Amino acid sequence: MRILHLEDSPLDAELVREWLIGVGLSIEMDWAANEREFTAFLQRGVYDLILADYRLPGFDAPAALVIAKKLCQDTPFIAVTGAVGEEEAVEFLKKGATDYVLKGRLSKLPSVIERALNEFKERRARRQAEESLRRLNRELQAISHCNQILVRAVDEPTLLNAICRIVCEEAGYCMAWVGYAEQNEAKSLLAVAKAGIEAGYLQQASYTWADDTPLGQNPCGVAIRTGETICIDDLTDDVWAMAPWREAALQRGYRSCIALPLKDEHTCTFGVLGIYSTEAHAFTLEERRLMADLVGDLAFGIVALRTRAERMAGEHRIEHLAFYDPLTDLPNRRLLMDRLHQTMSASARSLLMGALLFIDLDNFKLLNDTCGHMVTPFHAWAVTNLWSCWWT
Template identity: 50%
Template sequence: MAEAMTADLRHSEARQKKLNRALRLLSDCNMALVHAEHEHALLNEICRLCVERGGYLMAWVGYAEEDEAKAVRPIAQSGYENGYLDGIRITWADTELGQGPTGTAIRTGLPGVNQNVLTHPGMAPWREAAIQRGYRSSISLPLIGDTKVLGALTMYAREAQAFDPEEIRLLEELASDLAYGIVTLRTRAEHEAAKEKLAFLAQFDPLTHLPNRLLLRDRFEHAAQGAQGEHSTMAVLYLDLDNFKQINESFGHEAGDKVLVSAVERLQHCILATDTLCRLNGDEFVILLAEPQNASGIVAVANAIHDVFSEPVVVDGNPLNLSFSVGISVFPADGSDFDTLLKCADAAVESAKIAGRNTYRFFTQEMNADLQEQMRLSGELNRAVRQDEFQLHFQPQVDLRTGWITGVEALVRWQHPVDGMIPPARFIPLAERSGHIVQIGQWVLNEACRQARAWMDHGLPPLVVAVNLSAVQFKRGNVLEMVSSALASTGLPANCLELELTESILLQDSVSTMETLRGLKALGAKLSIDDFGTGYSSLSYLKQLDVDKLKIDQSFVRDILADGDSASIVKAIIQLGHTLQLEVIAEGVETDAELAFLRASDCDAAQGYLFSRPVTAELFEKLVRNGVRWPA
């Protein structure tokens, strides 16, 4: 009797000791989770703790592969293994190699317990190897993250019947915490990668990794300051790849991208390290020759560009003859600011094309026909403002989860008495330069608010109307007073007005601008960042400003199916927006395939020709009143 009681007591003490050890292991692993920064290091640390603190003979983590064989890939291990993981094949398929504790745990999402290697039927393929290493029992715990089994944590004990129910419960808790840690680290890594990518894209082209327009402008400003002080010259070379459209149409956009990358490699040989080669857009590049230049030096670079393409570029086995039309403007003779020099060089490119392409032309005043046309329109803007020649068209914004129209963007058009309907791309830049954008912008805001209020009075559900704000309005107009007045005079609720901020507004980085933006939020208006991902300031101000929405630029949407970088950018913007609890909308959606990609990426809303072109207020009202809904 006494001996039985003593044996029971010893058994109870041993059991309690094991539970205490498991509890300490759980505590130590949770501490490791709290301090973890990298996934692989965390897995190695957990395996080490299982062996050193938990007293298990060996521990390893395997991830479930989504391949045809449904293999389990060892990721981390600690303890006495002696080549065990190298010599075994484990799957999570419902086959003989998937009936062990690890495969079963991954396949079922439940712990796989092997209390005795000698008798467990599922251990047959690995029994001999396990016995040789002293493994007598084992447990595999599924790592379940975001409702998906990521893999399993497997531990081996020296003795049979090593895992009682209470210990299994504690180990399940450990595995659950580990899975949460893995998901958290992956999410954190994805967010960091997204931020890094957006920071890179702020200044560089994703395909060629060349500086973009923003970085080129910055380098020009610095170089111009030095050139002015030394009374020296610089040159801007505008390069247009000849017949690139034909290459895209004949060989496809993927081949076209390879052509651009190959062209950039050759162009780099034509310039000095102090010069800047920039991808402006599509097949257009700009070279800034920042060192003091005379005409012969500039011509030497233009000739080098001609000569470097004397041999064809081979893409996917196809030899392609490439050439560039080059337009050249000179600082300060043709202009002292970036925009003027770029326009002059662009005008010179057209002259090079007329001359037969594959050549260069310096800018001359005779090339000013286009500039004169712009001046004509600029002069007529004043009359257009006075005589109410502007109209608003409205483009629906669609909730991708429900298919219903939930918002609308107000877009201004100019009904010219002679030229007809002039699109905003032609006159908005002119209006910004001339200052007329302040008056036009005020009219657009008042008219958009009035129309949105009228729709409500006609019985339509409240819709958010989006209105673009220009950087010039912030510089020259009282934006806060203008918005407040428009809301008060029309009776539109402030939460039905969304103000789209361009990157150039955030670039101003002035105290007054930031105060105005905070004042707009205080009114109750919504704020969104237009064309997000094309500039660098938005990212830094997202946390400072109480922004409601990010708008993905149509240039990214247009290329999501053909360009892996654009697809990654779109996903990164959506992920970043949701992390910051912002709504994300994509503009320029034109195909069902683009829409499917955005839905699969969890984008909140979209607008574009696929849903509707910008239409008059009357047609938009009919769309809403008729209950037009796109399949969700």
């Protein structure tokens, strides 16, 4: 246990240290005799407990408490003093001190320290639970918004950019991107959407999903190859020291990241959602589970949009074949009759006259017999194109 003791008397400081060691506490104690030393120790190190004499020359425990609250807000602060009035003691505790012990009753100090440390652990555990709950609620809200976007999405780029934006703005992460695995020789990752603080990271990192290159050992590349969620809790760990993309990530403030594979209906991985945080260990097990659910919904939405786009393209091709010649792509008789009917109906309603221009090509039968049925349609297309240019 690391203790910082503020005491102007070396004898009293040594007495407290020996008393704590005598009751079996394993301690490492730094001694500060004035405000300057006290502040310097707090700025340089982290302490489990602060002990302070109530009155020192030009300094006192309440003033030290103010400094401690600024530099190490949650560290227990106990006054060990010769004498203090009841009103002063109450006011001292109201300002945030943990407790106080008279120097004439040091036998109480071990139990006071134990109680203070237990209260500190309880407060920290409660605060961590509250923070975890707040983050989970924030992510649930973000996922709910993402699901609304999925329902209303009309095209892939809009959907992916909206999801990345929500992950950053509402879930609180610093960067998110979606990459598709390209089936080329380099097995590169194509960034199709991104949001947050990217600042050229994806280009500098040169991500790939190839297994035979160091650049392919990035979390997104591994997620695509394995189909598993890959999470890095702390990019400053030595295990990542040789990663070629690590320096670029740290330069932009990334401390942890998670890569979640996007899979189609056949469970084949076709892309990845990468999320980055400025905090180490940002992705708890519960957050990973929620993110995995989000990615499953996102992948389903992407596949649904692609299926709908293919169906609409097929319907368009069928409609086109019904009204256009497959060789020349010129309107056929069916389209002519349809447009003629529409024009005649409009003319009847408006009482306006119209005209139908009929063009005959001389010697077209001779050209057809001489050059063949596969050539003459293109002559007809050339003539039609020429007339279109003249008409416009």
